[in-house]
Amino acid sequence: MSERSVPDPASPGLAVVIAARDEEWLIGATVRAAAALPGAAVVLVVDDGSRDDTAAVAGAAGALVLRHGANRGKGAAMETGAEGVRLLEDAAPRSAPRHLLFLDADLGESAAGAAPLAEPVCSGAADMTIALLPPTRLRLGGHGYVGAFARDGIRRATGWEPEQPLSGQRCLTRAAFESVRPLAAGFGAETGMTVDVLRMGFTVVEVDVPLEHRPTGTDLRGQLHRARQFAAIARALAERELRPALARRGRRLRQDVRAAASATAATARRASRRRLMGR
């Protein structure tokens, strides 16, 4: 897709990135709605190893499409999308890099409601926004235990408690995005990103948006999906709680090595003095 002109030349504008796996039914409507968002200069779909016609449908709807030959998970798809945006900008340099607006592929026409998500980032009021979907549309499937787990982990790591921690509909500046790469793997990406963005001192706000996404069911497939989310979030949180401990351990190790090295040098100096005096 060719890049469309941004109405305000002084504004960085938006690059919409959509990770999609087996989304041929909704991706076309999502892409068309995303392309019509104010400031959306490019819509980039990352087909994450789909087994259906997601890539072709997205391309026909006007998106630029990048493909993973095999499924690599949501976090990797988001990173591929951001890398695609960077390559586009390298080819046509701009004064300000575009903000990234991440949307899921299953929003369909409701993606048209994502505009308020970008406003605080475009105005400089926030470095990252997270979408708050209407609760009636959100709560259709399970017991919300995956969300509760992520929420609790983010609060323990940062002191901030998001209402909808899993939400992948989010907008952030490139500076914020670049500072938190690499993202956590798979469905841990959002939880890890929120922790890292906050720890880097960036501002995060949740924004009400009238988006609708496909609810996760309560059948076996739905519960396995939740189990995968849970495992990825647990990993993202464990990595983040471990990092300061590892850094502390690393500092201690370096101190011990330095101390041992200077003790060895002192012993060698003493031995050499003794040898000289003995002569």
Ligand SMILES: O=c1ccn([C@@H]2O[C@H](COP(=O)(O)OP(=O)(O)O[C@H]3O[C@H](CO)[C@@H](O)[C@H](O)[C@H]3O)[C@@H](O)[C@H]2O)c(=O)[nH]1
């Ligand atoms: O291996 C995968 C799996 C999914 N997706 C895409 O990721 C998005 C979210 O996946 P979905 O199956 O709809 O998961 P949900 O449980 O509905 O997702 C909720 O929870 C996820 C984190 O656990 C967030 O990424 C989503 O934004 C949030 O709506 C969709 O566009 C998928 O096509 C991929 O790109 N690769």
Ligand SMILES: O=C(O)[C@H](O)COP(=O)(O)O
């Ligand atoms: O779709 C989602 O956001 C997750 O799979 C969690 O779903 P639940 O809140 O219905 O358990």
